[in-house]
Amino acid sequence: MDLTLSDEQRLLRESADRFVGETYNADHRRKSAAEPNGFSAAIWKQFADLGWLALPIAEAHGGLGGGAVEIGILMEAFGRGLVTEPYLSTVVIGAGLIAASGSEAQKQALLPKVAEGSLYLSFAHAERAARFDLGKVETMATETPGGWRLSGHKIAVLDGRAAHQIIVSARIVEASGAAGRLCLFLVPAGTPGMTVHDYPRLGGGRACNLDLRDVQLPADALLGDGGDALPAVVAVVDRAMAALGSEAVGIMQTLLDTTLEYTKIRKQFGRPLSANQVIRHRLADMAMQCDEARSMALRAALMADAEPVARSRAASGAKARIGKSARFVAEQSVQLHGAMGVTEELDIGLYFKRLLAFDTMFGGSAHHYRRHAELGGRVKA
Amino acid sequence: MDLSFSAEERAFEKEVRDFIAANLTPEMKRATALTPSVFSDPDIGMAWQRALHKRGWGAPGWPVEYGGPDWTPAQRWIFEAESARAGVPNVNVMGVKMVGPVIIGFGSPEQKNFYLPRILSGEDYWCQGYSEPGSGSDLASLKTRAVRDGDDYIINGTKIWTTHAHHANRMFALVRTNETERQQDGISFILIDMKTPGITTRPILTIGGDHEVNQVFFDDVRVPVANRVGEEGKGWTYGKYLLEFERGAGIASAKLREALRTISDLAGSDITGRAVDDPEIALRMSEIEVDIDALEMTELRVLSALQTGQNPGAVSSILKLRNSEIRQAVTRLGVDVIGHDGLAVEPVRPLYRLNHEPPVPEELLPIVPEYLNGRAYTIFGGSSEIQREIIAKMVLGI
Numbered sequence: 001m002d003l004t005l006s007d008e009q010r011l012l013r014e015s016a017d018r019f020v021g022e023t024y025n026a027d028h029r030r031k032s033a034a035e036p037n038g039f040s041a042a043i044w045k046q047f048a049d050l051g052w053l054a055l056p057i058a059e060a061h062g063g064l065g066g067g068a069v070e071i072g073i074l075m076e077a078f079g080r081g082l083v084t085e086p087y088l089s090t091v092v093i094g095a096g097l098i099a100a101s102g103s104e105a106q107k108q109a110l111l112p113k114v115a116e117g118s119l120y121l122s123f124a125h126a127e128r129a130a131r132f133d134l135g136k137v138e139t140m141a142t143e144t145p146g147g148w149r150l151s152g153h154k155i156a157v158l159d160g161r162a163a164h165q166i167i168v169s170a171r172i173v174e175a176s177g178a179a180g181r182l183c184l185f186l187v188p189a190g191t192p193g194m195t196v197h198d199y200p201r202l203g204g205g206r207a208c209n210l211d212l213r214d215v216q217l218p219a220d221a222l223l224g225d226g227g228d229a230l231p232a233v234v235a236v237v238d239r240a241m242a243a244l245g246s247e248a249v250g251i252m253q254t255l256l257d258t259t260l261e262y263t264k265i266r267k268q269f270g271r272p273l274s275a276n277q278v279i280r281h282r283l284a285d286m287a288m289q290c291d292e293a294r295s296m297a298l299r300a301a302l303m304a305d306a307e308p309v310a311r312s313r314a315a316s317g318a319k320a321r322i323g324k325s326a327r328f329v330a331e332q333s334v335q336l337h338g339a340m341g342v343t344e345e346l347d348i349g350l351y352f353k354r355l356l357a358f359d360t361m362f363g364g365s366a367h368h369y370r371r372h373a374e375l376g377g378r379v380k381a
Numbered sequence: 382m383d384l385s386f387s388a389e390e391r392a393f394e395k396e397v398r399d400f401i402a403a404n405l406t407p408e409m410k411r412a413t414a415l416t417p418s419v420f421s422d423p424d425i426g427m428a429w430q431r432a433l434h435k436r437g438w439g440a441p442g443w444p445v446e447y448g449g450p451d452w453t454p455a456q457r458w459i460f461e462a463e464s465a466r467a468g469v470p471n472v473n474v475m476g477v478k479m480v481g482p483v484i485i486g487f488g489s490p491e492q493k494n495f496y497l498p499r500i501l502s503g504e505d506y507w508c509q510g511y512s513e514p515g516s517g518s519d520l521a522s523l524k525t526r527a528v529r530d531g532d533d534y535i536i537n538g539t540k541i542w543t544t545h546a547h548h549a550n551r552m553f554a555l556v557r558t559n560e561t562e563r564q565q566d567g568i569s570f571i572l573i574d575m576k577t578p579g580i581t582t583r584p585i586l587t588i589g590g591d592h593e594v595n596q597v598f599f600d601d602v603r604v605p606v607a608n609r610v611g612e613e614g615k616g617w618t619y620g621k622y623l624l625e626f627e628r629g630a631g632i633a634s635a636k637l638r639e640a641l642r643t644i645s646d647l648a649g650s651d652i653t654g655r656a657v658d659d660p661e662i663a664l665r666m667s668e669i670e671v672d673i674d675a676l677e678m679t680e681l682r683v684l685s686a687l688q689t690g691q692n693p694g695a696v697s698s699i700l701k702l703r704n705s706e707i708r709q710a711v712t713r714l715g716v717d718v719i720g721h722d723g724l725a726v727e728p729v730r731p732l733y734r735l736n737h738e739p740p741v742p743e744e745l746l747p748i749v750p751e752y753l754n755g756r757a758y759t760i761f762g763g764s765s766e767i768q769r770e771i772i773a774k775m776v777l778g779i
Contacts, residue, residue: 001386001455003685009382069382260777274779277770283779284772288699295678296671302384317671369667376670378663 009073016077024081026347032084037162038206039084048117053091062112068239068304072246072297079250082354084205086120086159092243093236094121097167100232101184101224122163124154124210132363134234137182139212141170147219150185150212160208161198164189182230184223191215203354238315239304241362245297245318248326248358252290255333255351262337286332289325296321313375320368326355390455397463404432405469413470415733417750418593421470422731423506423548429470430503439501440477447485448501454687458632465635473545475507476500480553483623487611510540510554510597518767521565521617525599527556536602546582546595550575555616570616572608589750590728624763633704634677640711641669648718652742656718669710676703695775698768705758712752719745
């Protein structure tokens with residue numbers, strides 16, 4: 001039992017904090033927001049140079065073989081700077097799905113490219129009717145003489161516009177015409193029949209909806225051997241939620257630090273706001289929520305490789321708990337900034353929106369408390 | 382980073398488990414489950430303390446030279462977790478966990494030689510004389526006076542909320558020995574024999590119907606100056622040191638998890654008509670479980686810091702706050718889970734020695750008293766409001 005950072009982990013945190021601290025500011029964010037993809041390709045190259053893109057990829061595929069804890073360290077720093085580069089979609093989820101489901105040839109072909117920064121990935125999975133149910137997919141894949149034909153609609157696809165390859169989930173149409181097992185397909189950007197409806201994402205970055213209309217794919221577009229991909233999707237999303245939890249911790253800590261400073265300098269009735277007990281206790285509660293969120297994100301990361309039920313309960317517990325804490329810290333940060341907190345003139349609102357986006361992604365607290373209870377056998381799925 | 386324990390630590394875990402299996406009698410276990418106050422009565426609690434002492438485990442936090450077992454923080458964690466899981470008696474902490482560390486830290490050699498072995502063996506039973514009717518959260522305003530008279534102090538005043546004063550043969554108390562400008566500077570830490578003439582004890586029943594706390598009166602009580610711990614006027618410093626022990630006991634999640642398990646079992650049983658089938662109840666169980674996970678993780682982070690020699694800092698206030706809030710959430714859930722049976726009042730104590738058939742199944746008897754008495758968790762040891770002040774000051778620097 002040891003929860004202290006190793007020397008490598010401490011170095012990673014220092015370099016991430018330094019890079020983010022020096023690079024990301026209001027000016028940088030404005031420039032990123034003006035980029036078509038919502039982030040900077042030059043910065044992505046620097047991520048590659050720093051070894052961050054290779055971090056969780058296996059050494060056999062050009063990576064460094066890091067784990068969920070290292071990802072968490074990076075993501076917390078990303079949260080502090082509201083980083084919009086597609087680390088989650090490309091490295092954590094995209095490369096994670098290829099590593100979990102891909103054939104050896106696909107891993108060899110794609111993962112080194114992620115590590116070196118030349119390949120952006122995205123995962124198109126959520127659908128309107130499914131809400132947050134990962135198993136509910138109505139997009140269909142029909143086998144054709146030359147490969148596959150995909151049709152369906154996907155929503156909330158992170159960084160889909162930037163992606164060179166979008167990993168699309170679909171159910172195989174069986175001979176009987178019924179929907180069969182869930183499979184993943186690699187769909188290159190610009191494939192005829194796929195329309196990307198790109199939009200700016202709450203809190204920074206881009207996302208899109210996808211229309212897939214008779215999209216023709218070669219046989220080798222299928223990721224892996226065509227076995228049921230749902231367990232891999234669940235595992236990778238659990239990992240993504242742990243990573244997002246750490247990002248949320250970075251955002252929350254920044255909101256707390258900023259709000260704390262503000263209450264020290266803002267004077268009303270002849271004294272700083274922070275001299276008032278009602279404010280002091282609110283800040284104490286915010287600090288506690290930050291600390292609990294930190295514990296839960298770390299717990300989810302440390303359990304990312306545990307057996308599936310324990311792993312998923314840790315991930316859902318973290319998502320639910322951090323979501324609740326994040327809302328509290330975000331709303332109180334705005335409240336304590338007074339009217340200024342409601343304007344776009346301060347960064348507070350940006351951080352607020354990013355936490356709201358965090359809470360929304362992959363399901364909010366209500367969904368994840370329920371999933372936690374289901375996996376614990378308390379409520380029927 | 383690694384959440385798992387080493388092979389040696391696993392072996393130690395088994396050692397603890399075997400010890401508990403061999404020493405925890407069904408009577409002790411039942412009595413503990415049916416005690417709705419914080420601590421077991423001394424007959425149950427001290428029986429366990431004696432068993433621990435015999436094994437050399439009487440004071441896990443003490444240095445080896447005074448009889449501590451020389452455990453690593455991880456071993457202490459395992460010991461507490463296994464103890465909670467098995468439902469061992471809740472030994473009154475006033476001796477081993479509170480006055481013991483103060484005597485070790487600041488007591489004279491004579492005091493150490495005399496008191497420490499008697500704490501370990503359970504021969505002495507301690508209570509804490511801190512709060513007064515006029516001094517609750519503002520403890521430093523205490524008024525009980527100790528006036529020097531030759532080799533004695535003469536003590537006059539009153540202490541309140543004194544847990545188990547009616548069982549204790551000794552009290553450690555904060556008393557005012559000087560009127561100073563800064564009221565903290567006039568306080569001394571003194572050890573009092575409860576049989577000294579002039580001491581009277583009045584029981585106070587808590588809203589759950591339990592007699593756990595008391596008011597103690599001092600009427601010209603003569604206590605030797607030799608019973609003062611450390612320097613005159615330094616009592617506040619020693620007392621604060623002790624309060625950090627009280628708050629930062631640090632290993633509360635295991636007990637909370639066990640308490641939730643008890644309620645969850647009831648919720649899944651026919652006794653409650655399967656309360657868990659109500660999705661609102663089921664979701665609250667998950668919410669509380671997740672809160673316990675978070676607290677446990679924070680405790681483990683502190684433990685890790687301690688293992689590498691770092692100071693965990695003011696986090697003890699966060700742990701105390703969260704522990705007390707979660708404890709209350711569990712007891713509230715308990716009341717909601719048992720439904721109709723929450724109406725039944727059983728006034729006789731102890732609940733494990735009733736001479737009549739209880740009005741509801743025995744295991745439901747402590748649920749409502751635990752909830753009611755449990756309101757005290759966010760008040761004693763520094764109320765939640767005081768803890769928030771400490772967090773604001775010590776963690777946030779405002």
